[in-house]
Amino acid sequence: MFRLICDGEAVTRSALVRRTGMARSTLALRIDALLAHDLVYETATTASTGGRPPSRLAFNQQAGTILVADLGPSHARFVANDLAGTRLAESVDELPISAGSEVVLPRVQRGFEALLVALGQPPQRVRGIGIGVPGAVDFACGVPVAPASMPGWESSIPDWFAERYDAPVIVDNDVNLMAFGEHRAYWRVLEHMLYVKVGSDIGCGIVAGGRIYRGTHGAAGDIGHIRISGHDEALCSCGNVGCLQAVASGRALARALSAQGLAARDAHDVVAHVRAGEPLAMQAVRDAGRHLGEGLAGAVNFFNPSAIVIGGDMADAHQQFIAGLREVIFQRSLPLATTNLQIAPSRIGDSAVAFGAATMVIDRILAPDSIDRAIGADAVSA
Template sequence: MLKDATSPDLSALANAGEILSLVASRAATSRSDLLAASGLSRVTVTQRLGALLAAGLVRETSRTLPSGGRPTRVLAVNETAAFLLVANIGETHIHLAAMDLAPAVILQSTIPFSVAEGPAATLGRMAAELDRLAGEAKASHGVLLGVGLSLPTPVDFKRGRVVGPSVLSGWDEYDIIARLQGALGVPVYVENDVNLMTLYEYRHNFPGVDDMLFIKAGTGIGSGFIASGRVFRGAQGAAGDIGHIQFLSDDAPLCRCGKFGCVEARAAGWAIARDLSRLGFPADNARDVIRLVESQTPEAIMLLRKAGRTIGEVASDVVSIINPSLIVVGGTLARGGEILLSGIRELIYQRCLPLATRDLRIVLAEPEADSALFGAAHLILDDVFSRAKIGELIARFRGAALRA
């Protein structure tokens, strides 16, 4: 939380944006790093860093780095200096949380969700619950930096709007940002859940991998790309929609999108559940599929392995195009482990050239209760601490200090 306004040098704080951005991005984690990365004089760096430390925006951690003399402490953004609000819309519930700048959960709650309610009513209830969480978080974490929303549907990221076809019937082109920003008064970020899961895996588990593919195999099928260290979205945010690539055949199944032969209609959780139901097994979704797999039902195991090969077939085309060094497979169906993964590996190594697969790793994601929620937090942090936006962030903290 921001310290007393008499502590920081507010004039130095006003010019400290570049220093804060370097620390937040971990491009510089020590005073010597800041000198080298910023190109500023030692006196200027000392003055601006001092203002950030006094304001409580940056802290010295307990970790040290060798410096040729006395070890220097590692610098980091103070996790308690501010907070974020994030929400993830699922099939039947919305998971909401207030998070610090680590990010880590401070407070969280869950509210029911029904598509039939429509966007206006849903976002109204969501805004009210987020506002309640903000009221509690402000006492210990001061300034709210932004709101991030994860949606299980294609999203035009630049405009923050759902674009059809979508499982969120009635949400197409609704102005989500205006609705939430008007209620909460801070920047709002809206993104597809798979892109956020991809961002989570990159930031938390594979920060050194700059080119990776994340595949979500759950009720639906989707993917996200990290290209040169950034989420690749494409022109309208539709990149990675592998679930609706079509494999035509005489018996091509009907997809939820209205087309025939989509990957999702062959390999998604709902499609496997459909096939199991036809065989007489009670199954409605991906969770039911995994329940039958875990109970060693041969038909479920066979269909999951077949789904892995279908996903591997489309993933092999993606590997040939974007040449990732890592593929991470997550989602509910990934709980099937090697049953799913072996089919994916088989088709990728069978169809791709050796150059593309020579150093390629294909792994399962570690189970995470709500990785999209953490991905939403990283999305906010990456933007507000960017060099383009850091001046706005500093101005907000200076304003808070002056009002204190």
């Protein structure tokens, strides 16, 4: 019933009775419970001609606040949204995740508090929290799984916030949240999609059957450690050699360009050189796209996605990068696997993690079983 109201498919009592088959008395109790919890509101549609005025029911997207933290290797983005995912406030903090959870989580809490103060809202208004981190996560309990970039993050992040907010907390790998947000915003009609983040590191979010696929322990999509032929000299942070991440990531490209005398500290510098028309950088980025294509060709044959979306810092140089990527994927993948395959840059950009996290949290707290728990005994039928 609540979903019918939210989607605008049935917004009057009579329409809800017809769509749900509920008795009017049962329907009235459930609507009263939703009204009491501010999840819906009621407005008159026309002037009354006698008796109870006709009215329409609508989802109250201002009935609570969703807090989101996008924790990157060196920064944190904090966002407050309403229950429809509309952004209400945002801030950015220079915050290295390598400082460990004992340092980072209190800073996240202060970032959340600042957003609530700016909005004039108390902590009790928080309905859910979403947090993205740059490493594998045991999604069921919200614990990072020994990511190299996150030393000192062995405890449950949801448990830490449970002491401060009476709200569910979702923690996931940042690229999964990017994939979820991009799919929901622009590719919802597709069942199967790969979202590849190419920044300092390389990772992949997998959408299978319209849902995020994480694997048994949350490690699905860690394509950065696929071995690329002919690069045995490239030492990866994982201890192996020839990993895609050690050859084609923004960090690897910056290192290679610096060795050729072109100043580049990170992926942003690489992209800046590409935009300036620097031939060395343009060739390096196209070659990186080819290397990624080598790693993804097997995934295309195995998974047969409808689309591959490229996000992360290197997406800003997508013309050269995607040209190299397409060249190798269509050369090495089976024709049937590439029929109608779309390869495109991310359209959400820097907001992908925050949008994906907010949307994932909203889906959870507005799911039918969550609504039933929220309104509790008030919804008991006559």
